[in-house]
Amino acid sequence: MELADKAVGFLLSAISLSIFTYYTLWIIILPFVESDHFIHRYFLPQEYAILIPVFAGVALLSFLSMFVGYVMLKSKKKSA
Amino acid sequence: MKHVLKIMALLVAISAFWIGLLETSVVPRSYTWLLAIYLIVSLGCYGLLMVGIGLMLFPTCPQEAVLLQKDIAEAKEFLKNKGVDVGSD
Numbered sequence A: 001m002e003l004a005d006k007a008v009g010f011l012l013s014a015i016s017l018s019i020f021t022y023y024t025l026w027i028i029i030l031p032f033v034e035s036d037h038f039i040h041r042y043f044l045p046q047e048y049a050i051l052i053p054v055f056a057g058v059a060l061l062s063f064l065s066m067f068v069g070y071v072m073l074k075s076k077k078k079s080a
Numbered sequence B: 001m002k003h004v005l006k007i008m009a010l011l012v013a014i015s016a017f018w019i020g021l022l023e024t025s026v027v028p029r030s031y032t033w034l035l036a037i038y039l040i041v042s043l044g045c046y047g048l049l050m051v052g053i054g055l056m057l058f059p060t061c062p063q064e065a066v067l068l069q070k071d072i073a074e075a076k077e078f079l080k081n082k083g084v085d086v087g088s089d
Helices: A003-033 A040-043 A047-079 B001-024 B027-057 B062-081
Strands: none
Touching: A003 A047, A003 B027, A040 B062, A047 B027
C-alpha cells in the first residue's frame, strides 16, 4: 500500500505548489505587468484574490465549529 | 496555562507585529489586507507541502512487517492453546 501513500503525498504537494505559484503570480507579479500582456487573460480580477481565500477560510472555520458542536451534542446526548 | 490561551496569545503577538510593521511604514498602507492574506495562504500552502513530502518519504520497513505478522500468529497460537478466545482467524 505504500504506492497509494506516495501517490497521495505527491498529489498533495503538487496541489500545494500549484496553488502557491498561482497565488504568488496573481498578487505579486501581475501588478508589475502592463495591462496589454496576454497573461492577464488567465487571471481573475484582483478583488477575487482577497475574496476567494477569505471565503474559503470562513467556510473552513464554520465547518470545523459545526463539526465540533455536533460531536459535543452527540456525546452529551449519549451520556444523558 | 490552557493551550487555547497560548494559541490566542500567539495570534495577538503576530497581529501586533503586523500592525507595528504597518505603523512604521516598512509595509505600504494600501497593501495591508492583501499582503496579510498572502502570507496566511502561503503558510497554509507550506504546511500542506510538508504533509505531502512527509507522506512521500514515509519509511515502510517491509521486513519488520513480516516479522510482526509472524509474532502475531505465534501469539495467537499460544493464547488459543491456553484457552483464550482469539476471535477471527
